[in-house]
Amino acid sequence: xxxxxxxDKVSGQTTTGHEWNGIKELNTPVPRLLWAFxxxxxIFSVTxxxxxxxxxxxxxxFRGLLGVDQRxxxxxxxxxxxxxxxxxxxxIDSEDFAAIQADDALMAIVRETGAALFGDNCAACHGTNxxxxxGFPNLVAAPTMWGDxxxxxxxxxxxxxxxxSPETRYAQMLAFGRDHMLERADIDAVVSYVExxxxxxxxxxxxxxxxxxxxEVFAANCAGCHGEDARxxxxxxxxxxxxxxxxxxxDRASIRQSVYHGRAGTMPSWEGRLSPTHIKLLxxxxxxxxxxxx
Amino acid sequence: xxxxxxRAERLWAMLILGALGLIGLAMAxxxxxxxxxxxxxxxxxxGLAGFIAVMRGRDAPEPSAERLNEYYDAPTRVGLIxxxxxxxxxxxVGFWVAALLAWPDMTFDVPWLSFGRLRPVHTSGVIxxxxxxxxxxxxxxxxxxxxxxxxxxxxxxxFVLLGYNLFCVIAASGYLMGLTQSKEYAEPEWYAxxxxxxxxVVYFAIYMxxxxxxxxxxxxVANWYYMAxxxxxxxxHIVNNLAVxxxxxxxxxxxxxxxxxxxxxxxxxxxxxxxxxxxxxFLGMMYYYLPKRAGRPIFSYRMSIISxxxxxxxxxxxxxHHLHYTAxxxxxxxxxxxxxxxxxxxxxxxxxxxxxxxxxxxxxVRDDAVLRxxxxxxxxxxxxxxxxxFMAIRAVNSLSHYTDWTIGHVHAGALGWVAMITFGSLYSIxxxxxxxxxxxxxxxxxxxxxxxxxxxxxxxxxxxNSGVTQGLMWRTYTESGGLTYSFIxxxxxxxxxxxxxxFGGLLFLLGALTALYNVVMTIxxxxxxxxxPALDIPAKPALQAGE
Numbered sequence: 001x002x003x004x005x006x007x008d009k010v011s012g013q014t015t016t017g018h019e020w021n022g023i024k025e026l027n028t029p030v031p032r033l034l035w036a037f038x039x040x041x042x043i044f045s046v047t048x049x050x051x052x053x054x055x056x057x058x059x060x061x062f063r064g065l066l067g068v069d070q071r072x073x074x075x076x077x078x079x080x081x082x083x084x085x086x087x088x089x090x091x092i093d094s095e096d097f098a099a100i101q102a103d104d105a106l107m108a109i110v111r112e113t114g115a116a117l118f119g120d121n122c123a124a125c126h127g128t129n130x131x132x133x134x135g136f137p138n139l140v141a142a143p144t145m146w147g148d149x150x151x152x153x154x155x156x157x158x159x160x161x162x163x164x165s166p167e168t169r170y171a172q173m174l175a176f177g178r179d180h181m182l183e184r185a186d187i188d189a190v191v192s193y194v195e196x197x198x199x200x201x202x203x204x205x206x207x208x209x210x211x212x213x214x215x216e217v218f219a220a221n222c223a224g225c226h227g228e229d230a231r232x233x234x235x236x237x238x239x240x241x242x243x244x245x246x247x248x249x250x251d252r253a254s255i256r257q258s259v260y261h262g263r264a265g266t267m268p269s270w271e272g273r274l275s276p277t278h279i280k281l282l283x284x285x286x287x288x289x290x291x292x293x294x
Numbered sequence: 295x296x297x298x299x300x301r302a303e304r305l306w307a308m309l310i311l312g313a314l315g316l317i318g319l320a321m322a323x324x325x326x327x328x329x330x331x332x333x334x335x336x337x338x339x340x341g342l343a344g345f346i347a348v349m350r351g352r353d354a355p356e357p358s359a360e361r362l363n364e365y366y367d368a369p370t371r372v373g374l375i376x377x378x379x380x381x382x383x384x385x386x387v388g389f390w391v392a393a394l395l396a397w398p399d400m401t402f403d404v405p406w407l408s409f410g411r412l413r414p415v416h417t418s419g420v421i422x423x424x425x426x427x428x429x430x431x432x433x434x435x436x437x438x439x440x441x442x443x444x445x446x447x448x449x450x451x452x453f454v455l456l457g458y459n460l461f462c463v464i465a466a467s468g469y470l471m472g473l474t475q476s477k478e479y480a481e482p483e484w485y486a487x488x489x490x491x492x493x494x495v496v497y498f499a500i501y502m503x504x505x506x507x508x509x510x511x512x513x514x515v516a517n518w519y520y521m522a523x524x525x526x527x528x529x530x531h532i533v534n535n536l537a538v539x540x541x542x543x544x545x546x547x548x549x550x551x552x553x554x555x556x557x558x559x560x561x562x563x564x565x566x567x568x569x570x571x572x573x574x575x576f577l578g579m580m581y582y583y584l585p586k587r588a589g590r591p592i593f594s595y596r597m598s599i600i601s602x603x604x605x606x607x608x609x610x611x612x613x614x615h616h617l618h619y620t621a622x623x624x625x626x627x628x629x630x631x632x633x634x635x636x637x638x639x640x641x642x643x644x645x646x647x648x649x650x651x652x653x654x655x656x657x658x659v660r661d662d663a664v665l666r667x668x669x670x671x672x673x674x675x676x677x678x679x680x681x682x683x684f685m686a687i688r689a690v691n692s693l694s695h696y697t698d699w700t701i702g703h704v705h706a707g708a709l710g711w712v713a714m715i716t717f718g719s720l721y722s723i724x725x726x727x728x729x730x731x732x733x734x735x736x737x738x739x740x741x742x743x744x745x746x747x748x749x750x751x752x753x754x755x756x757x758x759n760s761g762v763t764q765g766l767m768w769r770t771y772t773e774s775g776g777l778t779y780s781f782i783x784x785x786x787x788x789x790x791x792x793x794x795x796x797f798g799g800l801l802f803l804l805g806a807l808t809a810l811y812n813v814v815m816t817i818x819x820x821x822x823x824x825x826x827p828a829l830d831i832p833a834k835p836a837l838q839a840g841e
Binding site for chain 2: 008009010011013015016018020021022023024025026027028029030031034037038041042044045046048049052053054055056061062064068069070071081084085088109112113115116117118119120123124128
């Protein structure tokens with residue numbers, strides 16, 4: 001209902017005369033500041049649309065007076081960054097591993113750049129400190145399974161293990177229990193034997209006959225990949241069983257699990273995802289971590 | 295509830311609920327080999343329970359004609375309680391997912407406890423469950439008071455309120471089972487979307503029918519905003535959810551859009567959901583409850599006009615600022631940014647209009663936590679809209695995009711603005727809605743206010759810090775031109791902020807629990823000996839003559 005127009009004591013303004021369940025409105029003019037603000041914002045925005053690609057038409061759009069284009073801009077900045085890095089990436093590409101490793105200045109760049117590269121690509125499995133997580137080996141301290149000369153490490157990164165590359169490294173620990181290749185007693189014996197390889201002190205608490213039998217089972221079934229001395233073979237990618245490093249755990253239950261169900265860990269084939277420069281850089285980075293550990 | 299309905303309405307209710315039950319049965323049978331079937335059982339249970347309830351009350355006497363001389367507030371009362379229940383659910387899950395980010399092992403390898411499934415329960419729980427129920431409940435209240443007309447009938451408000459909550463339940467339970475369209479804030483699948491359209495059309499019809507019968511010559515600003523909210527949300531919802539189900543007995547559907555068109559449609563929707571659901575609707579709430587509680591006239595009717603048309607016009611264009619530096623053509627990004635910058639003006643005009651309305655009532659803001667909730671909401675609205683326009687600037691966005699800054703921004707709005715205006719409004723109508731003299735404990739309202747404020751501040755500061763840190767870490771280069779930090783380095787840096795954020799969220803959740811307790815205790819207080827409803831009734835038919 002059209003009510004009375006009143007004057008508000010606090011503001012000195014009059015009301016509009018409308019009232020809704022006790023709520024009234026003042027007829028206060030829009031403050032000048034707000035107009036100024038609106039006009040400034042509008043001028044800014046209109047100017048911006050004149051400078052930048054903006055208004056659409058039927059066949060395309062207005063390109064803007066500054067001629068800015070995000071595709072061009074991003075391509076340009078990627079190229080510029082590549083040119084900037086070329087002073088050292090070209091050396092990574094062209095020089096051999098030994099030469100790079102001997103150059104302290106270049107290795108400083110490798111350490112710096114490699115850390116972020118490792119963090120973004122490798123740390124999810126091998127851990128941020130590269131010391132492995134359950135199922136993924138320690139890259140810093142443990143012996144490598146496929147060889148630790150630079151070319152071999154680079155190749156492992158390139159093709160991966162049980163990966164998608166046609167050239168991928170292939171390794172599988174058979175499921176001796178699940179696939180009925182060994183009897184339960186054989187498994188128990190060989191697990192005991194393997195336990196003593198890295199912890200000889202355990203042998204004292206075990207039955208000597210069992211251990212002897214375990215050694216026989218090992219020679220017949222395991223030595224083919226792990227080697228007669230159980231120190232692993234880089235040809236097969238089978239790990240050394242006599243040291244303190246275990247990918248899947250070195251306690252009895254874990255070893256038993258490995259023998260019974262087998263193992264077939266995967267490392268992606270990084271070729272195509274990482275550039276040859278990056279693969280080489282990561283190789284140098286990982287080998288550098290290892291070198292510092294020793 | 296059922297005794298309020300006329301006999302004819304009871305029959306209609308049984309018909310509708312029976313049909314709903316049959317649809318549920320069809321879904322359950324047709325989708326028996328699909329997750330759709332489980333939703334079928336839920337719909338069937340809802341329809342059947344309602345049907346039985348109405349059938350049991352169908353012989354109650356016809357409601358007295360006296361009822362037409364009063365406002366119809368029963369749906370608002372139920373809506374207010376549902377608002378608080380959803381607040382506890384939505385914020386509780388929010389706290390849980392915040393903790394999950396700090397301690398990710400807490401999924402316990404249970405699929406439905408994973409972050410991806412719980413997170414939409416949080417977002418939909420607070421936006422649609424808490425926010426939506428608050429909007430429906432208050433809009434029915436405000437609509438009647440500002441038109442001095444009773445709601446047009448007694449069945450459609452229930453259809454809207456309960457139907458909407460059925461949608462919320464279908465949505466949340468679907469997420470837990472892994473059902474999603476993978477569109478942020480539009481996750482529910484096709485059948486839930488269709489149901490919401492039906493509910494929403496009835497909602498809009500209630501609004502139009504009541505406005506058409508209004509006894510006031512002018513339509514109050516609050517109703518402009520509520521109507522903009524209902525109308526635009528309908529448009530957004532329908533367009534963004536256009537999809538083809540793979541078959542009628544499967545929950546799965548494919549969107550009509552693909553590629554960058556899909557992204558643009560989604561963020562046109564997403565940003566306007568913020569604009570018209572979380573802004574326009576709650577501005578409607580603010581425009582009624584704030585001046586009412588303050589006992590002051592609105593500062594400027596003229597500013598209301600500028601704000602309203604500015605907000606409704608500008609927001610529509612701003613969505614593309616969510617897609618800066620993406621495959622979206624550059625020119626669309628420029629337009630999104632340009633409109634977002636101007637949008638600050640009507641937004642601040644709204645916040646300013648609210649705060650200037652408090653001139654002459656600031657002593658009340660000091661003394662009354664309920665009004666303080668609403669005053670603070672207006673301040674947070676101002677802060678958040680400034681931040682939003684700022685982040686929409688392309689160069690700023692290159693730092694803020696994909697970081698926790700966005701999450702901080704959203705929560706400055708959701709906690710500081712949306713939830714605070716809701717709690718303020720809720721406290722101010724609960725006593726009159728439940729015919730009690732006062733709220734059970736003013737002291738608890740005060741406690742809630744400080745929990746909410748400290749929770750919001752901790753949350754937002756944690757996310758500002760973590761967001762800017764993240765953004766800077768991602769763009770820091772070494773002298774040799776490589777990235778200084780890996781992504782995982784930035785995650786490690788986030789950890790303390792994630793703990794702080796979970797703590798802030800916990801405080802806010804405790805506030806919501808306080809509110810629920812306070813409201814329940816208010817309802818349980820004895821009714822005053824005689825209530826005087828004379829002041830809160832619609833215009834009598836006799837008054838119509840001469841209008």
